[in-house]
Amino acid sequence: MGRKSRVVRKSLVPVSVVSKYSYIDTICVVLPERMPKEMFRALRETLCAALRPRNRRYVLKKVSTANGYWIFKLTVHQPTPESVQILADAVETINARLLEVHLSLDLVTTSYVDSVALQDYLEERMLPSTRQNKPIERVKGTTYFNRKTRKGFEVALYSDKPSKITGEPCFHMDWRLIGAAILKRECLSTDSEILGLDHALFWDKKLALWLPPSLATIAKSRNKKAGSKQPDAVGSTKNQTHARLLLRSATSPRGVVVAHELLLLLRKNESDYNRRAMRLFSSELHNWMLPPKENALWM
Numbered sequence: 025m026g027r028k029s030r031v032v033r034k035s036l037v038p039v040s041v042v043s044k045y046s047y048i049d050t051i052c053v054v055l056p057e058r059m060p061k062e063m064f065r066a067l068r069e070t071l072c073a074a075l076r077p078r079n080r081r082y083v084l085k086k087v088s089t090a091n092g093y094w095i096f097k098l099t100v101h102q103p104t105p106e107s108v109q110i111l112a113d114a115v116e117t118i119n120a121r122l123l124e125v126h127l128s129l130d131l132v133t134t135s136y137v138d139s140v141a142l143q144d145y146l147e148e149r150m151l152p153s154t155r156q157n158k159p160i161e162r163v164k165g166t167t168y169f170n171r172k173t174r175k176g177f178e179v180a181l182y183s184d185k186p187s188k189i190t191g192e193p194c195f196h197m198d199w200r201l202i203g204a205a206i207l208k209r210e211c212l213s214t215d216s217e218i219l220g221l222d223h224a225l226f227w228d229k230k231l232a233l234w235l236p237p238s239l240a241t242i243a244k245s246r247n248k249k250a251g252s253k254q255p256d257a258v259g260s261t262k263n264q265t266h267a268r269l270l271l272r273s274a275t276s277p278r279g280v281v282v283a284h285e286l287l288l289l290l291r292k293n294e295s296d297y298n299r300r301a302m303r304l305f306s307s308e309l310h311n312w313m314l315p316p317k318e319n320a321l322w323m
Contacts, residue, residue, distance in 0.1 A: 037312060038145050039138035044313065045130040045189045045320035046223035049198060051103050052124035053111055055096040059118065063110060070106040097123070102188065105219055105322055112215035124202050125212045129227060129315060130187040131195040139183035142195040143167070144280045149233040151283055152179045152199075154302055157291075160284055162277070169284065175203030189320050199230060224317040231313055234305040236274075236283050242267035242290075245297045245304055266296075 059067070071081040083099045098120075100107055114120040133139045152169045161168045169179040180198040187194040207213040212221065237245070243263040270293070274286035283305065290301035297304075 042132045044315040046315040047321040049128040050126035052099045054121045067110045126200045129197045136193045143183040222317045231310040233308040237304040
């Protein structure tokens with residue numbers, strides 16, 4: 025008999041999601057020299073101050089390289105199509121290099137209590153990558169996956185700030201692509217690719233929800249004796265204790281078993297189990313999270 029096909033479960037979302045918005049939140053470029061004055065003036069004019077009344081929507085820093093040279097790092101927040109084009113002109117004229125693109129997803133809720141509940145629900149199920157072996161980090165109310173990576177991707181989740189689109193309570197997710205290699209792989213290395221991005225397709229490829237296994241499932245899987253895979257097998261007391269410790273170690277400060285943390289722990293102990301760690305998780309649908317294909321800031 026062949027292997028049974030995996031059944032995708034329907035996600036039972038605990039709160040109502042009022043609306044969904046996706047947008048380019050940040051673009052970062054490296055400049056070998058200062059941007060020409062006229063070009064820099066034009067860039068500033070494309071950034072409407074109304075979206076960030078207390079902060080500038082660009083940050084220009086002079087930083088040193090490992091070789092002792094000085095370069096400029098320009099970060100633009102909530103870029104407009106016009107500012108994206110100007111940054112592309114800088115790539116052509118002064119050999120600027122696109123370094124980072126951050127995409128954001130806002131799931132608007134009716135209250136901040138619902139936003140926090142949604143964050144807990146998604147932390148329990150989200151696996152940004154099944155290959156990552158770095159534990160999550162928490163800074164105040166923000167949860168980071170693969171924090172401070174030099175290349176690849178970093179994911180940030182929070183629910184204590186209003187949506188940048190509507191000002192309403194929301195669960196916010198940042199998917200930060202860092203480095204030329206991943207930008208090229210994700211087709212976000214040129215202005216035309218950034219401006220023409222299908223946001224629904226991007227998130228459909230990135231989002232993956234996996235329900236963590238229960239205590240009984242982990243205990244059964246650890247039992248390697250004959251008949252351990254039978255429905256009535258409950259595992260030994262030792263197996264149950266071990267499973268309980270794994271679940272406790274993977275639990276967030278708000279009492280949620282985090283899928284990413286549990287997967288790391290199961291893989292560290294994979295030799296004790298009769299199934300691979302990922303096969304203990306149950307896949308769930310994520311289509312309820314998908315936004316429209318357009319950039320919400322540019323509509």
